[in-house]
Amino acid sequence: MPCACVLCGQVQADVVCAGCADDLLKPTPRCPRCALPHRAAGLCNMCRCAPPPFDATIALGDYAPPREALVLALKFGGVLPLANWLACELASAWAARPSPSSSDPDDKPCLVVPIPLAPARLAERGFNQSWEIARSLAPRLGAAARADLLVRARDTAPQTALAADRRHLNIAGAFALARHADADDVRGRHVALVDDVMTTGATLAEAAAVLKRHGAARVTALVALRTPAPQ
Template structure:
């Protein structure tokens, strides 16, 4: 009766279904067939590398950039590439106020995490914080909306205010690549270093593009004594 009164449809193709995604879209864009070999640190696809179904992302599988210039974070796990049509889901959550998609992102990200047999879960989950102005404009932090159900499903403690954004910055997507590091530098602070010291912290965000924001936040956490920092991001922008 509820399905008849409140019909739902797939967020990607519009087909009537009982879930946020229909089985066909889930299999095509997020199933085993969509998995690719990725760099262990930054999750960029590794061209020509075969996916090891048992290990997925081995410790020694790194892209050239991460091998020569390691970022501050240690691991990045992602559910999909930020490309059509997955990018439209992200935009609907981020700018279209479709908050129901956050639970879908969390579920798909949880599956991606659990498919990594050698990944040790973090002790705390920290969403990438928004500045007060951007939070007021949007009305919610999409990273926190994803982090809440993700933390519950993984059985990991969520600390929404583990990090704070102390400097408003221009959106990284609108900044030239060579200026992104300067744009985000000094943007974060950790109010209580005792919560971070010696622990494995998981940073949650919706999209990882250049990785500059996540690198700056990871560097801030490590300056306060974090032993390890892992990124848990729903979508990863492929290199251009």
């Protein structure tokens, strides 16, 4: 069935047309740890001074017009085939990532975990866009998708409503390992943490910190889009 490209509207075979995909996926030099655009080799200054709890980040492109339409169409337009498309591209980006150094072991993630939505938000939207991407991504990485490991421990105000410096405070303590989760579910594992958008990285950092506290060996964030210069 032909479909309209969510970015330019052209009717063709996929949810994103080849031209828009080429433009979105143009390789951009990024910090390997936080995926901020970064020209020099190695880590950006922020990651050198205050390394986040996640070990690496893969992002497909910048969260900026017109590319933000990708996430908006998935999240608010319910264009679920986009989750599969994003998962496919994230798997390719994973395979094409620069080879890690010896201090950065080249182990594949064995668990793919989405950032959980608050129950009220999930009920309102009907699906968790991060889980839709995660469950499509996991088989492509040869990993298990687990929607039940990480839970929301408390309600938080939407991060988008807050200034960057308030986001860490707002999200602190927001996640926990599910009560039924076994310590061995996470201990020693490389976990791929999936979210649709990474803005300041506060949400992913908080979730990664919970996984690390429970013994995760490594956490790689995989996000569809990354805000280039969070204010």
